[in-house]
Amino acid sequence: MTSSISRFPVPETLDSLPDDIRDAILAVQEKAGFVPNVFLMLAQRPTEFRAFFAYHDALMERESDTLTKAEKEMIVVATSARNHCLYCVVAHGALVRIYSKDPLLADQVAINHRTAPISERHRVMLDFAIYCSIEVGELNDEWEARLIEVGFTREDIWDIGAVAAFFGLSNRLVNLTGTPPNAEFYLMGRVPRGK
Structure with missing residues (x-):
């Protein structure tokens, strides 16, 4: 492993990790074709690795009432851009492109969701997510009415706030450690896999 992944130590080899963490990393590598740097960055603290990915999966993998995987990833991209987290914008931008089947959407949301060609539902969702991520994040009657009005x-409102909050943590850890996005993320959802 290379020190360019983090300003802090990373595992020398995957074999040096606890079995469950090594197996989780190998499963991701098999599915993605590479090991995302954030896994290696967090692996140096096994208890935190387990807690981080357990909560990540609880939020991002669970079925929501009406919130789709693409919408959850849009929240990550929009809030991560405001938090200046290149890793999350690039990595989760790839997932926006894949889930939405739109190669332009992630970049447009990252730069300015207010001018992106998205629905009013998505605009309100991202406004609220940024409010939760950057500002107070208190759910008041006005926000609740706006969100319910768009469906x-x-x-879902809990999920929007929880995704924004969780990735606020993720953004700050990645920025703390200086963990760069893997080069593979840049092309995902832009060119056919295997090219």
């Missing part, structure tokens, strides 16, 4: 449920 979100109370469970």
Whole structure:
């Protein structure tokens, strides 16, 4: 492993890791074709690695009332851009492109979701996510009414706020460690796999 992944130590080899963490990393590598740098950055603290990815999966993999995987990833991209987290913008931008099947959407959302060609539903969702990520994040009657008016449920509202909050943590850890995005993320969803 290379020190260019983090300003802090990373595992010398995957074999030096606890079995469950090594197996999780190998499963991601098999699915993606590479090991995302954030996995190696967090692996040096096994207890935190487990907690981080358990909460990540609980938020991002669970079925929401109406919130799609693409919408969750749009939240990550929009809030991560405001938090100046290149890793999350690039990595989760790839997932926006894949889930939405739109090669332009992630870049447009990252730069300015207010001018991106998205629906009013998505604009309100991202406004609220940024409010949760950057400002106070308190759910008041006005925000709840706006979100429900565009079709979100109370469970969706929780998910929007929780994704924004969790990736605020992720953004800050990645920025703290100086972890760069893997080069592979830049092309995902832009060119056919295997090219």
